[in-house]
Amino acid sequence: MQIKAAVLRRPGAPRPYAQSRPLSIETVALAPPGAGEVLVRIAAAGLCHSDLSIVNGDRLRQMPVILGHEAAGVVETVGQGVTDLAAGDHVILVFVPSCGHCAMCGAGRPALCEPAFASNYAGTLFSGGRRLAEGAINHFMGLSAFASHAVVSRHSLIKIDRSVPLDAAALFSCAVLTGVGAVINTAGVKPGASVGVVGLGGVGLNAVMGAVVAGASRIVALDANPAKLDLARQLGATEALAVGPDTVKQVRELTQGGVDWAIETAGAVPALELALAVTRRGGETISAGLPRHDASMTVNPSLFVVEERALKGSYMGSAVPSRDLPRYLDLYRRGRLPVDRLLSATLPLERINEGFDALADGSAVRQVIAF
Helix, strand or coil: CEEEEEEECCCCCCCCHHHHCCEEEEEEEECCCCCCEEEEEEEEEEECHHHHHHHCCCCCCCCCEECCCCEEEEEEEECCCCCCCCCCCEEEECCCCCCCCCHHHHCCCHHHCHHHHHHHHHCCCCCCCCCEHHHCCECCCCCCCCECEEEEEHHHEEEECCCCCHHHHHHHHHHHHHHHHHHHHHHCCCCCCEEEEECCCHHHHHHHHHHHHHCCCEEEEEECCHHHHHHHHHCCCCEEEECCCCHHHHHHHHCCCCEEEEEECCCCHHHHHHHHHCEEEEEEEEECCCCCCCCCCCCCCHHHHHCCCEEEECCHHHCCHHHHHHHHHHHHHCCCCCHHHHEEEEECHHHHHHHHHHHHCCCCCEEEEEC
């Protein structure tokens, strides 16, 4: 079949993207699903910094590629062997298609599935095949959701109730899984604890909401953008501070020595350094952002011994999607995860370059491409 998609052929185009147009809207041939695969009509796909980092060249992937890894849609057809999904089912797409039997999946950590990482980095589906333009265009994270349709592995899909609006459901695919999961799963925040969140994009604001759900008594939100600080307050942050020269001193004074857990979601070394600096003795710093592929930082290792500190990574919120997504969706339905409030704009595919401009300059939290 022929689909409409946004194709990235060369990263690193100059901004504004609305003029340089790194993502070209093209008609692309999509092969039918193979065994264990599903054809999904994409209803909504979120613009995420992980996509932006490929567009601007901060992170490297096989080219050409159709990006988009945060999405929800409707099943159209299923491939051989898929018996638990049918046409018309509503699904959330998940960017790590866990196999269920590798060492990491067996340990209950499907976000680190080894075969999925290999196929994602190779630009293929979980099966190792390519279904785009007779193999001439790479898949992104097994999804390639900036398109009217996608063929994906059954392992990449979570069926959801049809009552959930698909534009909101798309955000659960990455922003919610990553942000809420970093607090609930990776950190394991306890009721009454103090939490700092550095970087208030879609993932960071979900971390704020996750800290509220976890029962944190003090939630300190840190960013340079006043509008995002205001939104963080509305979502439950007890303090929202503009990042500046005195930020570390302010946080330490507010929390009598630092926060129990600091969650970094900005994907930048200065943000991670700030998160480390505002964590108390005996506390944990969680890094959920993705910096440039060549980024590095210097840390005094004595912190980890003398202060019994921990620095921990969180990929996809350390999620078990089949367990976590139903729980988070239930919280959403009960008003405890007001994800709709993060939607800055709904755009047609033709405005995707404009959307990435807004994401890059910080004027948007989460924009959704609607089909």
